[in-house]
Amino acid sequence: MTAAFWDRYAERTAADTDVPVLEWTQYPGHGPGIELLGDPRSTLELGCGQGDAVAALAGGGVDATGVDLSAAQIEQACSRWGHVEGARFEHAEVLGFLAAADRTWDAVYSIWGALWFLDPDLVLPLVRKHLTPCGKLVFSHAPPVPGAYGCQGMYGAAFTADPMWVYRWSYVPEAWTDLLRRNGFGHIRARVEAAPEPGKLGTLVVEAELPSSVRPGTNG
Numbered sequence: 001m002t003a004a005f006w007d008r009y010a011e012r013t014a015a016d017t018d019v020p021v022l023e024w025t026q027y028p029g030h031g032p033g034i035e036l037l038g039d040p041r042s043t044l045e046l047g048c049g050q051g052d053a054v055a056a057l058a059g060g061g062v063d064a065t066g067v068d069l070s071a072a073q074i075e076q077a078c079s080r081w082g083h084v085e086g087a088r089f090e091h092a093e094v095l096g097f098l099a100a101a102d103r104t105w106d107a108v109y110s111i112w113g114a115l116w117f118l119d120p121d122l123v124l125p126l127v128r129k130h131l132t133p134c135g136k137l138v139f140s141h142a143p144p145v146p147g148a149y150g151c152q153g154m155y156g157a158a159f160t161a162d163p164m165w166v167y168r169w170s171y172v173p174e175a176w177t178d179l180l181r182r183n184g185f186g187h188i189r190a191r192v193e194a195a196p197e198p199g200k201l202g203t204l205v206v207e208a209e210l211p212s213s214v215r216p217g218t219n220g
Contacts, residue, residue, distance in 0.1 A: 020055035020081060024111055024140040025203040030196045034060070036138050036207055040106035044130070046094050046123075046139075047113025051077030051087065058087035065090060065105070067097045069114070094118060098126035105130060109138040116141040117168045119151070124183040131210045137185065143192050143204045144170035173204065180208045 025031035037043060040062060048054050048066025050073060057064040058081075067090040068074050074091040081087050090097060094114045108127050110116065115123060116139070127137055149171055156164045171179065173190035180188050185208035192202040 020052045020059060020084075022053040022056045022111070024138075024205050025193055025195075026112070026142075026201075027196050027203075031193050031203065032205065036136075036205075037107040037109060038136055040136070042105045042132075043107045043109065044105040045113065046108065046110040046115050046127075047117070048077060048089065049073050049113065051081045051089055053109075053111055054087050054089065055081035055084045058084045062086060064088070067092050067094055067114075069093050095122060095126065098123070098130055101130055103130070104132045105135065106132050107136045107138065109136075110141075111139070112141050113139070115139045116170075117166055120169055120179050120183075124179065124185075128184050128210060133210060133212045135210045137180075137208045137210075138206065140193075140203050140205045141168075142170075143202060144172060149175065173206070176204075176206050180206070184211070185209060186211050 021028075022034045023029070023031065024033070024036065034056065037057075040057075042063040043054075043057050043065070045054055045064070045066040048068045049070075051066055054064045054066040054077070063086050065088045066077065068077070069092070071091055074089050077089045082089070095118065108131060131137065151167055151169055153165055153167050156166070173192065176190045177188045180190075187209040188207070190204070190206040193205045194202050
């Protein structure tokens with residue numbers, strides 16, 4: 001059901017730009033950019049969609065990998081950016097991909113992507129295991145609806161369409177800070193990036209770092 005949800009989403013959101021960009025907010029040209037990842041030599045995007053961010057990083061010399069559950073999204077990503085040296089796209093479920101991975105990355109990130117749709121109690125330990133010392137985790141998505149926190153269900157497309165749904169996990173910045181700290185991360189900065197126009201919805205942006213004293217795959 002979940003893969004079909006994102007395949008249908010891919011059909012509605014096909015892009016046609018020839019210039020890859022990495023932007024954390026839903027407003028083009030607004031907010032922070034690649035600099036939030038630091039200066040990584042290798043990156044992994046969780047829920048890479050059509051691959052714009054992966055291609056933008058690879059174009060700057062980064063060993064950039066993206067993983068996505070949707071075959072349609074990966075097909076579009078390979079079609080658009082498969083020619084970019086250093087860009088790789090993997091069709092896989094994120095938790096399974098991380099559990100089977102035998103390498104680490106300098107930065108793991110998610111832009112309105114898979115991290116929003118995965119139980120943090122499951123995904124954060126796996127991310128931590130696959131980060132290099134001082135590696136960064138950065139992600140963004142919508143702020144939670146006030147008073148509605150934790151696991152939530154959502155339907156895709158019109159309510160008259162064939163029912164497809166996914167679950168997502170939404171928390172205020174303070175709750176994300178606590179979750180990340182309990183999973184061994186430090187240097188945490190969680191906040192809502194204001195929209196470019198007053199009254200519009202902002203963007204939750206979270207940065208965290210793996211301490212240098214912790215080896216990947218250990219519990220501290």
